Amino acid sequence: MRIVVPFQAGGIIDTLARLLSEPLQRSLGQPFVIENRGGAGGNVGTAVVARAKGDPHTLLLGSSGPLAISPLIESNLGYDPEADFTPITILARTPLVLVVPAASPWRDLRSMMDSLRGLQRETLYPTPGLGSPQLLAGEAFSRRVGFPATPVHYTGSAPVVTAIVAGEMPFTFENLVLVSGQVRAGTLRALAVTSTERAPMLPDVPTAAEAGLPDFQAGGWYGLLGPADLPTGVVERLHAATVAALAEPHVARRITEMGSPNISSTPQEFRAMIAAETARWRGVLRPPEPPN
Incomplete structure (x- = not known):
């Protein structure tokens, strides 16, 4: 087999x-x-x-x-x-988690959404590729919040995580398993998970609904x-x-x-x-x- x-x-x-x-x-x-x-x-x-x-x-x-x-x-x-x-x-x-660099000024989802709505330019964000759940989560997020965004497609999740940790990109949605270590280590900040319930792996991270974006799910x-x-x-x-x-x-x-x-x-x-x-x-x- x-x-x-x-x-x-x-x-x-x-x-x-x-x-x-x-x-x-x-x-x-x-x-x-x-x-x-x-x-x-x-x-x-x-x-x-x-x-x-x-x-x-x-x-x-x-x-x-x-x-x-x-x-x-x-x-x-x-x-x-x-x-x-x-x-x-x-x-x-598996849920995704919205993460930002550790040095990002965004400390919660509501402040992030307010900031993105106020920008006068398109926001770039990375994805692991065309057709990925991460891309669709980003597209759904930009439309729901109401700000212009353009995805930048990488060759997989590993370079996406590297770019976010380095502060080269402002945010991304990524698989929980792939970023939980960086979140616990403090090199990434998690603002919300895209599931209906909190993830056992990151129990202190709110769901998108709890953080201010009701009925938002992806993964x-x-x-x-x-x-x-x-x-x-x-x-x-x-x-x-x-x-x-x-x-x-x-x-x-x-x-x-x-x-x-x-x-x-x-x-x-x-x-x-x-x-x-x-x-x-x-x-x-x-x-x-x-x-x-």
């Missing part, structure tokens, strides 16, 4: 795949190999699995970018998220999928084994540390969630109406 990770090693998606591979291998009695196939914001590796139609030995550790966002902003992806995959279960949903989600046309019995067996793996204490603890509760789902619920997320972000990506 192979689990295709459509990103480079070391990120959250790769971590999830390796976390699951051992209990799945034990449960299903087959060796599991993690295959990192990065490129084009996750689209290259995702397309690899789409081309493996009917192959029960090829799985995808899928995520919101390639499955719900890229179809809205890119053509000729080489796959159709609705037709080319068999959802198995949602694995995790990444991840799930296990196979290619289209998998036999029903295979899907049922993979689903049962994966849900059991998610419940193992060391797996559940690690996912909780990532800021995610247990959100495992049925295949049908996962398919419906992909469609709902695509519809939600279509509204964010649609150009705003011109003023009257």
